[in-house]
Amino acid sequence: MSDSLILTIIIVAVVAVVAIGVIAFVTKGRKPKTPYTSERDADDLPTGQSAEGDTDAAADTAGASDAPIAVQEPAAPAAPQLDVPEPVQGRLARLRARLTKSNNMFSKGLLALLSQDSIDEDVWEEIEENLLMADLGTEPALELVDALRERVKIEGSKDPARVKAMLREELLKLVDPSLDRSYLPEPHPDRPSIIMVVGVNGVGKTTTIGKMARVLVAEDKDVLLGAADTFRAAAAEQLATWGDRVGVPTVRSEIDGADPASVAFEAVSAGIDQEVDIVMIDTAGRLQNKVGLMDELGKIKRVVEKKATIDEVLLVLDATTGQNGLQQAKVFSEVVNVSGIVLTKLDGTAKGGIVVAIQRQLGVPVKLVGLGEGPDDLAPFNPEDFVDALLEG
Incomplete structure (x- = not known):
């Protein structure tokens, strides 16, 4: 074997020994990483690993902390937030402005006609037309006109407040407050x-x-x-x-x-x-x-x-x-x-x-x-x- 080959082998061997020593020194000085832990069943472990098989990792982490790492369970999904419907009583009064707006011309037209100094046949026909345009229907419109004619003739009042009161009374008769408007059926003891x-x-x-x-x-x-x-x-x-x-x-x-x-x-x-x-x-x-x-x-x-x-x-x-x-x-x-x-x-x-x-x-x-x-x-x-x-x- 030549002297140059022998020298090369010696140099490689020395480099290898130095490298191994450096690696060993670095590894010894590094603190092992604490693994993520949680309570797991054996079925949750990777295939081929028993519940007792990870003894080295257990030994490495035994002194890291006296208390185990707490694993926070995910919060249970919150119950859906339900709407709280508005109270039923008073709803129509609260919504009255909308109904008033859509029927303004109806009321103003009637009151203007009924408050005139002289209500002749032409005016009564105009009142009837006004009622028909409000979808009152032919028969109810005629009934209302006849009732108003009679009351205006007897009372002879042109005061707007009194005319409005008369119209209210006659309209209310047509709408009929006596009808049963209950929307809640009578309860039954054994069924809905x-x-x-x-x-x-x-x-x-x-x-x-x-x-x-x-x-x-x-x-x-x-x-x-x-x-x-x-x-x-x-x-x-x-x-x-x-x-x-x-x-x-x-x-x-x-x-x-x-x-x-x-x-x-x-x-x-x-x-x-x-x-x-x-x-x-x-x-x-x-x-x-x-x-x-x-x-x-x-x-x-x-x-x-x-x-x-x-x-x-x-x-x-x-x-x-x-x-x-x-x-x-x-x-x-x-x-x-x-x-x-x-x-x-x-x-x-x-x-x-x-x-x-x-x-x-x-x-x-x-x-x-x-x-x-x-x-x-x-x-x-x-x-x-x-x-x-x-x-x-």
Whole structure:
């Protein structure tokens, strides 16, 4: 072996020894990293590692701290924050400004005509036209004009305050405070009260049911909703969203186009099992033909009444449709035994006289009215507050 080769081997060996020594020195001086610890089952450990197998790591960390590392468990998800509906009492009075605004011309026009120094036949005809434009209906308008004629003739007063008082009294007679406007069915000892809600699509029926749920919750009632409008894809989802806001459950089908009567039956069954106070059932509002509508709603009624009698059938109508809404009302009144009206969109372009016209045509009272877009802008109908709102301004 040559002297140069021997020298090369010696140099490599010396470098290796020096490197090993440096590594050993650095490793000895470095504090081992404390591993993340938590309570784990054997099944949580990596494959091939037993619960006792990590003895070296345990020995290295034994003196690092007298107390174990605390592992904070993730916080439980907070319960959803539920809406608290506004109290029902006084809602219509609070919303009166909206109704007043939409009927200002009605009241001002009538009062101006009735306060003239001389009320001749032309003026009475103008008063009648004013009433008809307010959607009062022909027969009620004639009744009101005849009553006012008689009172003006007897009293002969032109004082605006007295004229307004006369008009208020006669309008109130037409609205009829004697009608039963209770929207809360009588409770039953062994089952929920059942409310079926009907109306054509597009009048805000599902939204109105959601708002009604808020009214009932505000009255401390335990409510359950049944999404039996299975033909409109968004109806069940929309209804459930309204219910979720106030903690009201919704029974619905996961299949579009499911049998509405089956969903309604399941809703009533769930309401009985859960011992709720009221079950409200949404229904489809297609009016392609009266026969199909009659068959569908009739089937729902028959199937539901195998479990419980339907206590209330509420018809939702859009007040802005005016006299056209009366045609819809007639169809539904022929199909099911409507017991009350929910009149939506009474603010805006609606004419206050439609309340009288609907009640006259159907022979059933307006029980709730919608006066805005807010979730609590549905109020129990109060004849006195309503007439006062018509005559304000």
